[in-house]
Amino acid sequence: METLKAGDVTLTWLNGGVTHMDGGAMFGVVPKPLWSRKYAHNEKNQIELRSDPIFFQLEGKNILIEAGIGNGRLTDKQIRNYGVEEESKVEEGLQELGLTSADIDIVLMTHMHFDHALGLTKLEGGKLVSAFPNAVIYTSETEWEEMRHPNIRSRNTYWKENWEAIERQVQTYKKELEPVKGVKMIYTGGHSDGHSIVTIESGGEWLIHMADLMATHAHQNVLWVMAYDDYPMDSIAAKQKWLPEGMKKGAWFFFYHDAVYRAVKWDKDGELIDCVKREKAAVGNG
Numbered sequence: 315m316e317t318l319k320a321g322d323v324t325l326t327w328l329n330g331g332v333t334h335m336d337g338g339a340m341f342g343v344v345p346k347p348l349w350s351r352k353y354a355h356n357e358k359n360q361i362e363l364r365s366d367p368i369f370f371q372l373e374g375k376n377i378l379i380e381a382g383i384g385n386g387r388l389t390d391k392q393i394r395n396y397g398v399e400e401e402s403k404v405e406e407g408l409q410e411l412g413l414t415s416a417d418i419d420i421v422l423m424t425h426m427h428f429d430h431a432l433g434l435t436k437l438e439g440g441k442l443v444s445a446f447p448n449a450v451i452y453t454s455e456t457e458w459e460e461m462r463h464p465n466i467r468s469r470n471t472y473w474k475e476n477w478e479a480i481e482r483q484v485q486t487y488k489k490e491l492e493p494v495k496g497v498k499m500i501y502t503g504g505h506s507d508g509h510s511i512v513t514i515e516s517g518g519e520w521l522i523h524m525a526d527l528m529a530t531h532a533h534q535n536v537l538w539v540m541a542y543d544d545y546p547m548d549s550i551a552a553k554q555k556w557l558p559e560g561m562k563k564g565a566w567f568f569f570y571h572d573a574v575y576r577a578v579k580w581d582k583d584g585e586l587i588d589c590v591k592r593e594k595a596a597v598g599n600g
Contacts, residue, residue, distance in 0.1 A: 318577050320519035322372075322517045323370050326369045326370065327369075328378075328404045328408065329404065331364075331384070331401045331402045332365065332573075333396045333429060334356065334358070334361065334398075335396065336361075337361045339540065344537075354573075354574075363429075364569075365383045365433075366570060367380045368570065369411070372516070375494055376419050377419065378418055378421045378422070379421075379422045379512055380424065381404075381432070385436065387435070404433060415445055420452065420493055422493070424510050425526065426453055426457055427506065428472075435475070435479045444479055452484075452493055454486060454488070454501045454510050456501070457507070458484060460507055460508055467544065496516050497512065498514075500512075502527060504539075504549030505526040505542070511527065511552070519566065520560065520566070521565060522567050523568050524557075526571070527553055528569075529570075536550055558582075560580075561580045561582050567580070573592060575589050575591055575592065
């Protein structure tokens with residue numbers, strides 16, 4: 315498991331499973347000759363996307379950002395369509411840290427799309443139950459509303475199976491929330507109507523999780539947004555705000571989906587100056 319220590323916080327990436335999604339969809343209107351220089355793809359034009367929750371401890375709390383894709387939650391057809399080659403090993407990762415899923419106090423959900431939310435529940439005796447039974451699960455009020463009442467487009471990613479078992483644990487906010495001192499969830503919209511980012515300030519360091527507004531390091535260009543984004547201009551506006559500010563202040567940008575880097579630090583001109591690499595590199599170009 316890769317880690318990043320910044321200030322008094324140590325981020326640890328757990329194995330939440332992997333998908334392989336169409337590169338064209340992941341980079342939207344960006345032509346393949348451009349995006350393929352920055353991120354590898356396979357012979358099916360799919361790119362490797364991790365779904366790896368980020369664990370850290372702060373203010374005496376055990377905290378997860380995102381939840382992985384769980385185990386046994388997808389049909390054979392879905393496994394094939396989403397290019398799932400491995401499922402979650404979050405419980406095993408927590409065991410290596412001397413913890414269990416019952417020890418998680420807080421789960422920060424930037425949004426509730428299936429590849430982030432499947433891991434919130436698990437199958438026990440043929441029934442879905444909470445995977446983190448003692449945790450408060452935070453997501454924006456807008457996201458939670460759409461999760462339970464999806465529209466004709468979003469119903470493909472918001473599944474009732476992903477919220478019914480954890481409904482009592484969810485707490486929402488409108489624009490901004492500080493669940494523990496130094497950690498903020500900030501509503502942005504864009505990728506989904508209720509999408510949020512997470513920022514952490516500790517010991518003079520600043521860390522930013524842009525979530526699916528910048529799913530990988532290759533999405534650094536503010537105009538490179540996914541075809542999956544429901545409100546792409548809002549995604550672009552949020553990137554225009556947070557990327558320059560973070561680069562200017564020397565922030566760490568850290569990722570849930572990136573198969574190459576866990577975290578990067580760019581200078582004010584966007585040049586890479588520090589990074590935490592994932593131990594296993596992304597698949598090679600097809």
